[in-house]
Amino acid sequence: MAHEGHNALHDLLAVRGVTRRDFLKYCGSIAAALGLSETMAPQIAAALEGAPKLLPTLWLNGGSCSGCTESIAQVDSPDVATIVLDYLSTNYFETIMAAAGEQAEKQLSDTIAAGGYLVIYEGSVMTGQDGNTLLVAGKKGTEILSEAAAGAAAVIAVGSCAVDGGWVYGYPNPAEATGVQAWLNHEGITTPVVNLPSCPVNPEWIVAMVVQLLLVAGGDVATFVEKTEWLTRSYTDRKYGAVDLLMPKGIFGQSIHDNCPRRGHFENGEFVTEFGSKEEAMGYCLYKMGCKGPQTFTNCPIVRWNRRTSWCVEAGSPCIGCGGLNWVDNNAPFFHRLSDMQMGDALGNVQPGTVGAVVGGVAAAALVAHGLGMKAAGRVGDGPPMEEMKAYDRKRLAKKGGDK
């Protein structure tokens, strides 16, 4: 698959029947995803076309449902994203590679031996039972990740599972799943990790990162890390402690709520209260249906999904916050405004609103009871008879008197 030189991408596109115009349009949307002006499209195209050679890439699957693979691989027509991703010379890709068995594993070990490759990691890192919760070709998944990541130029953790364990990490997490960064910290591996959460990952984001690597950094990872605008999101892994995650700011810098096409209805106080209602048909805001857009930070409303066709909220579902961290525990139940508080086995999961109402109700009842008590004690009106001296002083005085 050695597409050397200037025409490599051009040939790929031609073979797939993609016109240059389509390609430039696509580069424009990538520019938007990177927070650049669309006028940067030609430069992006040039960077992709001018890249000297394909970047060897390993796509590793950890504890994953392969949903992220589905997300990038489901194409029913020549898709520019797929073609650009073809531009990565994917030497190993468990779910879709043609090679199998020893041949496939040899591709993996050869690439690692050669160095200078990119690792795209999908799925959680399964550390449970000393790593035996995930075995590939007789080898622990955790070992494969450590080996591949140690020699890689960079790791792109795609999807929430790779970022922080995703839904696999959700309580009680019997497989002791964790994220790539947490695991690499634990192993002392300092290869830079780019985190692209959400379930599944949006293929445009991977492309955006590849473009950024080629365009801005000329393929040099150190420059890529230095030149890209990052934000650091931190969280505490239950097993591995505090973890700082590097995320591209252009993609994860703003809330879904702030870019939502239904935002006008939110401000107007026009809400869907029931699925199948008139309000839903009118495209009202899904806030009351539990939309987690206000506390979820991705550019889904701008980049959208399935080749920029639509995305969850546009398609009629409240955001369930899959682009956040520890997103299942933090956002379930998905159709409630606030997440449940996990109060242990005795109390189960409780909504904060219920807690507030119960505490408020009990307090009100207690005050009424107390007021009746005050009345019964004859304190209401003129108040109680006042003490002449503090109880403390009375006692002290009595003691003194006794001593005499």
Added chain:
Amino acid sequence: MGSHAHYREAHPLVFVITHWINLICMVMLAFSGFYIHFPFFSAGFMGVARGMHFVAMYVILINLVFRIVAAFFVKTANQLETREVDTDIKNWLPQAENKHQLVETLKYYLFFRKEGVISGKYGSLQKIAYLATVPLTFIQAYTGFAIYAPFADASFLAAGTTLVGGPMNMRIIHYFGMWVFILFTMVHAYLANIYNFAPSKIIFLWKETLPEGKH
């Protein structure tokens, strides 16, 4: 405690005004906050609710800062039934009159003793509750700003969001903070007016209640 005289020196006009501002802001904040938490009617109100929440929030913060500064300059009574005044901050600090009285006050309210307890203008429990509203207001401001998009990225706020485990948890803390204020207001209004409405007359209408026989 009970039906004693209430002089204007206990609550000078400036603090009657700050108390009104607090009350109005609290009501606006709680009402708009509940609406933002869960819009319980659909009448084009969300934009208004948020605007109301922000305005009331800034006003109550400015009011609180003013109130704290004023405590060092304005003179108020710090004993019951007196026109003698001293710097207001004395009311914020422990007082000789309240010494050894905290447990006695609790006993009194739990009906374990009959006689009312000696205290300063504010009893020990009362003082603790009033003082607690200061850090509580700042906590509400902090948690509120931490979930307010234009400020949420500031490192001082983002660090707190990380500490509590993300913006959803911060939202829940902010929500519970409001319940603490609701509980405070319930208990405060109840205890202030349980004997008679003289305390309300002075704090809201600035009307004195004189001891019997005096005019």
